[in-house]
Amino acid sequence: MxxxxxxxxxxxxxxxxxxxxxxxxxxxxxxxxxxxxxxxxxxxxxxxxxxxxxxxxxxxxxxxxxxxxxxxxxxxxxxxxxxxxxxxxxxxxxxxxxxxxxxxxxxxxxxxxxxxxxxxxxxxxxxxxxxxxxxxxxxxxxxxxxxxxxxxxxxxxxxxxxxxxxxxxxxxxxxxxxxxxxxxxxxxxxxxxxxxxxxxxxxxxxxxxxxxxxxxxxxxxxxxxxxxxxxxxxxHCDCSKKRVEKAIISIGKEDITEMINDGEDITVNCHFCNKNYTFSIDDLREIAEKRSK
Structure with missing residues (x-):
């Protein structure tokens, strides 16, 4: 051990x-x-x-x-x-x-x-x-x-x-x-x-x-x-792309739409383990659809 x-x-x-x-x-x-x-x-x-x-x-x-x-x-x-x-x-x-x-x-x-x-x-x-x-x-x-x-x-x-x-x-x-x-x-x-x-x-x-x-x-x-x-x-850090996605969903549809309109991928960093998660425009569109449901 x-x-x-x-x-x-x-x-x-x-x-x-x-x-x-x-x-x-x-x-x-x-x-x-x-x-x-x-x-x-x-x-x-x-x-x-x-x-x-x-x-x-x-x-x-x-x-x-x-x-x-x-x-x-x-x-x-x-x-x-x-x-x-x-x-x-x-x-x-x-x-x-x-x-x-x-x-x-x-x-x-x-x-x-x-x-x-x-x-x-x-x-x-x-x-x-x-x-x-x-x-x-x-x-x-x-x-x-x-x-x-x-x-x-x-x-x-x-x-x-x-x-x-x-x-x-x-x-x-x-x-x-x-x-x-x-x-x-x-x-x-x-x-x-x-x-x-x-x-x-x-x-x-x-x-x-x-x-x-x-x-x-x-x-x-x-x-x-x-x-x-x-x-x-x-x-041990329990972060994952799925958990980050949930965090993005929680910020609101208008903010997500603004990210999409910017036309660039976004990168979210986990403070605890320093791992980066990248979301493409297509990813953000899917998240926006989930937010609308």
Whole structure:
């Protein structure tokens, strides 16, 4: 198995934990969007978070969207995930290049800038559940830690990382989300806080060859880790020409007629996977006929 997520508990069920390796899906995202190193790091972190948070959902048709709206040069990030390990996403400005931070690392916080994070859960109800929090550091992991604490009242620790090769491909990517259950006792809470306080870098562990299971053992081993489930995760976009056609039908007959009168083929781009769909004048005429019915 290449990219995958591990779900586990520790401390006799007082801690729940998820860890993921996401190198291949982040590299795929980099390749289809042609992202700069800092844009790859930002998108990769949010893709990793989305895949883990998507796995927390119960329903087969549940959909999670993580959306960062910010004023930094990256211009925002959108990631969508389901409960089956499928995730997709894009950055508004994939070519952003900025100087490294004071530690000589990719400055994701500066690239993202000041803004908000929207977490949207569509669980098939009348309206999706929407939560918005202000970005705290714009480094993404810390912002999600803040989200879990304030919006869901679940004490959590989020670690996300993307390590780049010198040729700007993805060397390592992954992360974890560790959460305390409501009935956790003070001794477990104190020990976990101390352990997480000394934790430094998820990418350092991944670069040493740590698997998601090994990462959880490294962080939670003293509590006793019980692996519950392991399943694959991948970058997957469900766009198709048929779905794009439905979107064109929805824009209205007058607009479609105007496209036909322009006398040129139109090309529609999928933001998530960067795939283009071309519709000829004959295609547009057929769509207009469907619109009239």
């Amino acid at each position: 290449s990219d995958y997520i591990v779900r586990a508990t520790a401390g006799n069920g007082q801690i729940r934990a998820f860890a993921a390796s996401t190198k291949e899906l982040v590299e795929y995202a980099r390749s289809v969007h042609n992202t700069s190193p800092v844009a790859t790091a930002a998108l990769g972190r949010l893709l990793t978070a989305g895949s883990i948070m998507g796995s927390m959902m119960k329903g087969d048709d549940d959909v999670l969207t993580l959306q960062i709206q910010s004023g930094g040069p990256i211009g925002g990030i959108t990631v969508t995930a389901d409960s089956k390990g499928n995730v997709k996403g894009y950055v508004n400005n994939p070519e952003v290049i900025i100087p490294a931070n004071a530690q000589g690392k990719l400055d994701v916080g500066a690239a993202v800038g000041v803004g908000f994070m929207n977490i949207i859960r569509d669980m098939g109800l009348k309206e999706p559940y929407v939560s918005q929090t202000a970005l705290q550091t714009s480094e993404i992991a810390e912002d999600l830690t803040y989200y879990f604490a304030t919006s869901e009242q679940v004490p959590s620790s989020v670690a996300l990382g993307v390590l780049m090769e010198k040729n700007n491909t993805v060397k390592q990517a992954g992360g974890f989300i560790i959460q305390l259950m409501p009935f956790a006792d003070e001794a477990v809470i104190s020990k976990l806080e101390a352990k997480l306080g000394s934790f430094t870098s998820i990418t350092a562990l991944l670069d040493q060859g740590f698997t998601p299971e090994m990462v959880l053992e490294e962080v939670l081993g003293e509590f006793g880790v019980d692996i519950l489930e392991t399943y694959p995760v991948k970058f």
